[in-house]
Amino acid sequence: MDEIALDAQGKMNKSIESLQNNLSTLRTGRASPAILAGVQIDYYGSMTPINQVSSITIPEPRQLLIKPYDKNDTKAIVGAINAANLGLNPINEGNVIRIIIPALTQDRRMEITKQARKYGEDAKVAIRNIRRDYMDLVKEDDSMSEDYQKNVIEDIQKVTDEAIKKIDSIVADKEKELMQI
Numbered sequence: 001m002d003e004i005a006l007d008a009q010g011k012m013n014k015s016i017e018s019l020q021n022n023l024s025t026l027r028t029g030r031a032s033p034a035i036l037a038g039v040q041i042d043y044y045g046s047m048t049p050i051n052q053v054s055s056i057t058i059p060e061p062r063q064l065l066i067k068p069y070d071k072n073d074t075k076a077i078v079g080a081i082n083a084a085n086l087g088l089n090p091i092n093e094g095n096v097i098r099i100i101i102p103a104l105t106q107d108r109r110m111e112i113t114k115q116a117r118k119y120g121e122d123a124k125v126a127i128r129n130i131r132r133d134y135m136d137l138v139k140e141d142d143s144m145s146e147d148y149q150k151n152v153i154e155d156i157q158k159v160t161d162e163a164i165k166k167i168d169s170i171v172a173d174k175e176k177e178l179m180q181i
Contacts, residue, residue: 005155008134012127012163019123019167023174026112031058031101035088041073041080050077066097113175120171124164131160
């Protein structure tokens with residue numbers, strides 16, 4: 001495989017990693033610290049992710065326990081979780097915050113599945129944009145012979161097809177996980 005195609009594959013893999021990060025933030029019926037990944041609090045004037053000002057543990061499969069490093073941040077963390085509109089109800093127990101993950105309704109599962117598909121489509125668009133950029137780069141390079149250009153374009157297309165299959169597989173696995181009761 002040509003180094004141009006390998007470079008394109010590297011960029012496509014970053015898009016796939018981004019998709020996996022986005023999917024990890026979607027709430028399933030189980031507790032995961034990733035649910036709170038996008039939640040930030042105002043920490044001395046700067047917006048800071050919750051996991052940098054507290055430890056997040058999973059004492060039970062459907063429960064999160066947040067222990068702030070500074071107990072004065074407890075109210076700010078509860079407020080940030082409520083403001084993030086995640087459908088979670090944080091319980092302030094003084095030094096710790098307990099979040100019981102409610103079971104998902106069928107409608108909520110369908111909404112989250114749609115969101116997962118949207119993340120998948122966004123990743124596919126990113127992959128196709130990378131393919132287009134590299135194809136244009138190869139076509140504009142006059143120093144390559146026609147046969148070599150054709151081989152590089154075929155390699156780029158193979159890498160693109162593999163990336164799209166991987167995205168479909170990742171999204172399908174997430175959908176299956178979401179629809180389990």
